[in-house]
Amino acid sequence: xxxxxxxxxxxxxxxxxxxxxxxxxxxxxxxxxxxxxxxxxxxxxxxxxxxxxxxxxxxxxxxxxxxxxxxxxxxxxxxxxxxxxxxxxxxxxxxxxxxxxxxxxxxxxxxxxxxxxxxxxxxxxxxxxxxxxxxxxxxxxxxxxxxxxxxxxxxxxxxxxxxxxxxxxxxxxxxxxxxxxxxxxxxxxxxxxxxxxxxxxxxxxxxxxxxxxxxxxxxxxxxxxxxxxxxxxxxxxxxxxxxxxxxxxxxxx
Amino acid sequence: xxxxxxxxxxxxxxxxxxxxxxxxxxxxxxxxxxxxxxxxxxxxxxxxxxxxxxxxxxxxxxxxxxxxxxxxxxxxxxxxxxxxxxxxxxxxxxxxxxxxxxxxxxxxxxxxxxxxxxxxxxxxxxxxxxxxxxxxxxxxxxxxxxxxxxxxxxxxxxxxxxxxxxxxxxxxxxxxxxxxxxxxxxxxxxxxxxxxxxxxxxxxxxxxxxxxxxxxxxxxxxxxxxxxxxxxxxxxxxxxxxxxxxxxxxxxxxxxxxxxxxxxxxxxxxxxxxxxxxxxxxxxxxxxxxxxxxxxxxxxxxxxxxxxxxxxxxxxxxxxxxxxxxxxxxxxxxxxxxxxxxxxxxxxxxxxxxxxxxxxxxxxxxxxxxxxxxxxxxxxxxxxxxxxxxxxxxxxxxxxxxxxxxxxxxxxxxxxxxxxxxxxxxxxxxxxxxxxxxxx
Numbered sequence: 001x002x003x004x005x006x007x008x009x010x011x012x013x014x015x016x017x018x019x020x021x022x023x024x025x026x027x028x029x030x031x032x033x034x035x036x037x038x039x040x041x042x043x044x045x046x047x048x049x050x051x052x053x054x055x056x057x058x059x060x061x062x063x064x065x066x067x068x069x070x071x072x073x074x075x076x077x078x079x080x081x082x083x084x085x086x087x088x089x090x091x092x093x094x095x096x097x098x099x100x101x102x103x104x105x106x107x108x109x110x111x112x113x114x115x116x117x118x119x120x121x122x123x124x125x126x127x128x129x130x131x132x133x134x135x136x137x138x139x140x141x142x143x144x145x146x147x148x149x150x151x152x153x154x155x156x157x158x159x160x161x162x163x164x165x166x167x168x169x170x171x172x173x174x175x176x177x178x179x180x181x182x183x184x185x186x187x188x189x190x191x192x193x194x195x196x197x198x199x200x201x202x203x204x205x206x207x208x209x210x211x212x213x214x215x216x217x218x219x220x221x222x223x224x225x226x227x228x229x230x231x232x233x234x235x236x237x238x239x240x241x242x243x244x245x246x247x248x249x250x251x252x253x
Numbered sequence: 254x255x256x257x258x259x260x261x262x263x264x265x266x267x268x269x270x271x272x273x274x275x276x277x278x279x280x281x282x283x284x285x286x287x288x289x290x291x292x293x294x295x296x297x298x299x300x301x302x303x304x305x306x307x308x309x310x311x312x313x314x315x316x317x318x319x320x321x322x323x324x325x326x327x328x329x330x331x332x333x334x335x336x337x338x339x340x341x342x343x344x345x346x347x348x349x350x351x352x353x354x355x356x357x358x359x360x361x362x363x364x365x366x367x368x369x370x371x372x373x374x375x376x377x378x379x380x381x382x383x384x385x386x387x388x389x390x391x392x393x394x395x396x397x398x399x400x401x402x403x404x405x406x407x408x409x410x411x412x413x414x415x416x417x418x419x420x421x422x423x424x425x426x427x428x429x430x431x432x433x434x435x436x437x438x439x440x441x442x443x444x445x446x447x448x449x450x451x452x453x454x455x456x457x458x459x460x461x462x463x464x465x466x467x468x469x470x471x472x473x474x475x476x477x478x479x480x481x482x483x484x485x486x487x488x489x490x491x492x493x494x495x496x497x498x499x500x501x502x503x504x505x506x507x508x509x510x511x512x513x514x515x516x517x518x519x520x521x522x523x524x525x526x527x528x529x530x531x532x533x534x535x536x537x538x539x540x541x542x543x544x545x546x547x548x549x550x551x552x553x554x555x556x557x558x559x560x561x562x563x564x565x566x567x568x569x570x571x572x573x574x575x576x577x578x579x580x581x582x583x584x585x586x587x588x589x590x591x592x593x594x595x596x597x598x599x600x601x602x603x604x605x606x607x608x609x610x611x612x613x614x615x616x617x618x619x620x621x622x623x624x625x626x627x628x629x630x631x632x633x634x635x636x637x638x639x640x641x642x643x644x645x646x647x648x649x650x651x652x653x654x655x656x657x658x659x660x661x662x663x664x665x666x667x668x669x670x671x672x673x674x675x676x677x678x679x680x681x682x683x684x685x686x687x688x689x690x691x692x693x
Contacts, residue, residue: 049645049649071648073649076651082649084649087646088643090661092668093660098647098650101660105651
C-alpha cells in the first residue's frame, strides 16, 4: 500500500524528517506517536502534498506510483486521505457544495459516474447520521464557526464519503471530548477492512484505546526510533516519552 | 504597490466631437426642446475637458488615449436581431431592447401598467415633460464631459414610469445592444426611470454587442427619481467585450421614505468606469448599493459611488467586492456624506478586494464625511491575497486547482451574489462568473 524509504524533508531550510522508513500493508492500522516537535504532523503533511515541506531525499510509493510526483488533488484521487489537525474554515462555500464537489471529483478521476444533487445528498445524509452530525451543517459554510469537535466530525464525514484506500489521521483526537473521540473511533472502525489502511498520528495513547493499532511507531527527531505493537503505546502512556528520548540521545551522543 | 504615471498635459481633442455633432443633422431634428438641450450640451462639452489622472477622482481611469481614437457616432445599420440570444435564461419578466442607445419598440414587449416611451415622444408631455426636461438640463450642465457628450448625442432614449402606488409585479429586463462594424463605434445611451409615490419597479439592465467588428465605447447614463414610499430595485450587469470601453453615470434622486436597491456587476470591458450618485431628498429612506467586479488580463474597472445623506433617519448599506488578477487594476472610491441635518443616520460601507498573483492591483478609498453627531456609521476596506491553506484543503479532497480556485473566488463574492433577489439573474451572473474563472 504505502512504502516510505529514507524520507527526508525540510521546511525553510530546517530539516524535520531525517530518514523515515515505513511500510504499510493493506488492512493494517499503524499509529505514529512521539513527543511534540518530533515531526509527526510533518510526515502527514508531506504525504498529503503540502507545498511548504520540501522533500530533500527518499521516496514514497503509494499503490505502485511515486507519490511525491503527484499533485495534491491526484493523491486524493488515488485514494489518499488526510484528516486535518486544523480543518480550514472556508466562508462562502457551503459544506454541501464542498462535499458533493469532492465526492464527484474523486468518482470522476476513478471513471465512475458523477452523482447528481439528490443522489449525493442522500449519501451525505446517511453518513452524517453515522458521525452524529445534524443535517443543518450542510447549509453552513465549510467549517466556519464549527466547534473543534464539529470540525473533526466533518473530517470523519469526508473520510466516510470518499472511502480512501489510505487514511491519515493527523492528531484527530486533539482537543476532543470523549463523545467526539468515540465518534472518530467509530468512523475509523466501521471502515476498517482488508483493503484499507490507516495511519493514525497521535500524541496520546487515549485514541488507541478505541482504534486498536496493529503497529505503533515512535517518532523522535525526525526518525522512527522504536516500533512495536499496541503494548508500546501503553508503555508510553505509563512512562512518557523521556525514557525513549534518553535512550536515543545516549546512542547518538 | 501602486505606481502613478503622470502623463504630461493629456488633452482630449473635443473639437472632433463638435465637428462630429455638426455632421449629424439627425441630432438637430425632433422636438425643439430636445434639440436645444443637445445644442447646449455640445457647447458645454467644447469648453469642458475630459478628466485625466490628475483629477483626484479619476486617478485610476484615464480614457484620454481611448477617446483620441477614431470613433464613429453614426447610427449603424443593425443586423437582424434574435432577441432571445440576449435574454436571461428562465427570466420571468418583460424585455425591452435598445440598439446603439435607441429604444426598439418592435423588439420589445408591451408591458401593461408601465409607461414605456422615449424622451422624444414625451418631452412635451403634460405629465412627464417637465420631469424629463429637468433631468436633461441638469446633466447637460454637468461638469463631467462624459455626461455632456452623452446629452449631446443621445437620441430616442428610453423612458420608464409607472402609475402612483402601482406595481407590475414582474421585473423588466432592458437589453442594451451595441452594433459592431468595421469602424470603432461610440454609443451614447440614456435611460430615464421615474418612480412616483408608492410605486414599485425592478429593472435588470444588461449590455451586449451585435455582430463582429471593431471596439465599442459605451457612454451610458441612467437618471431616475424615487418618490415617497416608492421602491426601485435596479441591477446593472456589464459583460461587454474585452476590447470595449464602458463609462456609466447613474444618478438617482431619492425622496423621504423611498427605497433603492442597486447592484452593479462588471465582468467585461477593457476599461470601465462607473459613477453612481444617490441624492437623498427626504427623511427616513433606505438605500442599498452593492457591487461585484472581477478583472483579469489587462482590464481596468473603476467604481466611484457617492451617497448624500442630507436628511435624518436615513439608512444606507453599501458593499462592493472584487477580484483582480493577472495585470488588471481595479479601484473603489466610495464617498458617503452625512450632512449636519442627517441625524440618526445609519450608514454602513464595506469594500473587499481579493488579489490573485503578483502583478494585479486593487485600490480602495472609502471616504466617510460625517457632519452630524448622532449617527451610526462604519466603513471598512480590505485588500487581501488568496490564501494557500483553503486551496490546499480543497485539493486534498480531490478537487483540481482550477475548480478549487473557482469555488474560493465565488465564495469570496457570495455576499454580493446573495444580494441579487432574482434566481434567474443570479444564475445568469454566476454562469458568466464561472466562465470567466475558467478562462486560461
